[in-house]
Amino acid sequence: LHRVDVRSSRKMEIYGSPFILQSFDTNRIVVSEIPRFIIYNQPAEFTIDALKAGEGQLEVAINNGQVPNKVKSLGKCKFHFTFLPTSNNLHQLSVKFNGRDVPGFPKECHVITADDIKIHGPGLSQVLLGAQTWFTIDTSHGSSSNIDVTVFSPTGESTTPSTLLTIAGLRVDWTPTEIGTYRIHVKLDGKLIPASPFYVKCYDPKKVLVTPTTNDSAIGKPTKFRIDASMAGEGNLEISVNYSGQNIPNDVNPTGKSCYEVQFIPHKAMTHYCNILFNGELVPGSPFPVNVMENQRVTAMGKGLGSNPINIPTSFTVVTQNDDVGKLKCSIKGPNDHLISCITTKIDPNRYEVTYTPDRVGEFHIDVLHDDIPIDGSPFTSQSYDINKIKTFDFPSSTTVSTPTSFIIDATDSGAGNLEIAISRDGKNIPNYVQNEGGARFRVNFLPDKPCAHYIRIKLNGIHIH
CATH class of the missing domain: 2.60.40.10 (Immunoglobulins)
Incomplete structure (x- = not known):
């Protein structure tokens, strides 16, 4: 408060004098940090402290009052404001004190919807125990510094995965170490994005136990073996029985939690092979042979x-x-x-x-x-x-991080077989993508993600190519 005493030169009293004036200072209004990005249909909140600004009228409006806000007094001229963005339009926040804009206002907030953030990659589906996996976050707003990712293990342990900004977005790499369900929290400016948390199942095909038949079988004789996947995590079992590339029917009967008895009846006196996959991965011992005999047959x-x-x-x-x-x-x-x-x-x-x-x-x-x-x-x-007939072309001697890199494998003269390609660094495999360029020529593509030596291993029918 200020007192103003007004007098005339003839010592006449001035009506109303002394006058009482009230002063205020908008620079002393303290507003908590307001995020640049807010999440659609999730409450956004901030506080205002006007204790040291003097007396006056505090006015808060979002989009000129079109978006309602709720205010709660916290005492001593401090207030808590909340509003709910229900559209993806730009939200403008205005804060005034006695009709004057508080410094730094109005401010703009971008509303993030599910369409603004694209998350994709194998690291958000079923993942293999101990194998490094990844996913990419592509957002149309902001930079990677606004994004935080936390991975929670099935036992509740939290880890912060490594991230790398690439042309496709923010790449997140992590390695599951426990069988079970992981929770992945993705936050933008401290708020969970739409669809987060993500739930990811981890499995281990090495934990699938197979008990094969111990005796030779015979034509027309029911042949059985057992599978126990109770310790391998959630997943899909694929079971096939074949001879000479021809599948024959098999029956799968549950015998307990994730335990099964498989039965088939051979109709040909040949070695039958039982193939078992868990989430597309061969389990230990698969495929295993069953010799099928026929009386008085060779x-x-x-x-x-x-x-x-x-x-x-x-x-x-x-x-x-x-x-x-x-x-x-x-x-x-x-x-x-x-x-x-x-x-x-x-x-x-x-x-x-x-x-x-x-x-x-x-x-x-x-x-x-x-x-x-x-x-x-x-x-x-x-x-x-002949593995020595495998040829490689355009093989890179060096490359740079996050630069798409490729080379050619030509197996035209090597004979029929299964070609396996693995690219690793620091003892961990990184993804590679194979394109068929016609015949038995293949282009192998990969994206180096770390400045270090990358090792490329090629196998034909399980044999390393030097």
């Missing part, structure tokens, strides 16, 4: 009837089941009817081992006769391959 089985590298001896077994009655003959032809020598060794009274060495890439036709009669499945066809 059968052949073994790796030598499948896919084999050249210049390395391979073999298969012939079972006669009749204690060496009859004569066994075997002949093998490679590409262009090229004859391959083979050695037949008697293992026991009704088992023989046939050994041969494929010497070139291509198909090998194997005729097995018993008493001059082709045995069941004969002639067989095996495939040979």
Whole structure:
């Protein structure tokens, strides 16, 4: 308060004097931090402290009063304001004291909706225990400094994952260390974004236990094995039984929590293979073979009837089941009817081992006769391959972080087989994407995420290519 005493030169009294004046200072209004970004349909709040600003009228308006706000007195001229953004329009906050704008106001707040933030990547779906995974946050507003990510383990332990700003957005890398459900909180300016938290299931196919049948099977005989996935986490089991690439039906019967008994009935006297996948990953021991026999029938089985590298001896077994009655003959032809020598060794009274060495890439036709009669499945066809025929082109000697990098693998002359590519750094694999460029040529793409040596490993049918 200020007192103003007004007098005339003739010492006449002035009506109303002395006058009482009240002063105020808008610079002494203290407003808490107001975020640049607010979340759609989530309360936004701030406080105003006018204790040291003098007496006066405090006015707060959002979008010229079109958006309602609630005020709560906290005592001693301090107030708590709350408003709810129900549209994605720009929100303008006005704070006035005695009709004058408080310094720094009006301020603008951007409203964030689910359409403004795109989150994608394998790290938000089912994840493999111990394997580094990732996802990308792409926001149309602000920078990565506004975003905070926290990962909560199934036991409640919180970690802050590593992040890297890339041209696709903010990349978040994390590694699950427990089986169960993870919670991933993504916040923008301290507020959970729409759809957050994200729930991610972690699994481990190594925890799936398979108990295969211990005896050979026979045509028409129900054959059973057991699967226990109770300790592997949540996931999808895929079970198939096949011979010579042909699937046969199988029945799966639950025997307990995530425990199953699988039964199939073979109709062919050949080795059957039982394949078990958990969330697309092979479980330990899969695929495992089941020898299927037929009374008084001669059968052949073994790796030598499948896919084999050249210049390395391979073999298969012939079972006669009749204690060496009859004569066994075997002949093998490679590409262009090229004859391959083979050695037949008697293992026991009704088992023989046939050994041969494929010497070139291509198909090998194997005729097995018993008493001059082709045995069941004969002639067989095996495939040979040569890892030394794998060629690479455009192989980078160096690159830069976050720069898309690629190279070419040409397996045209290597023979048929399964090609595996792994790219790692610091002992951890990073994602790579393979494009088929026609025939057996492939382009391998990856994004280096750290300035260090990256190692590229290529396998053909499980064998490393040097």
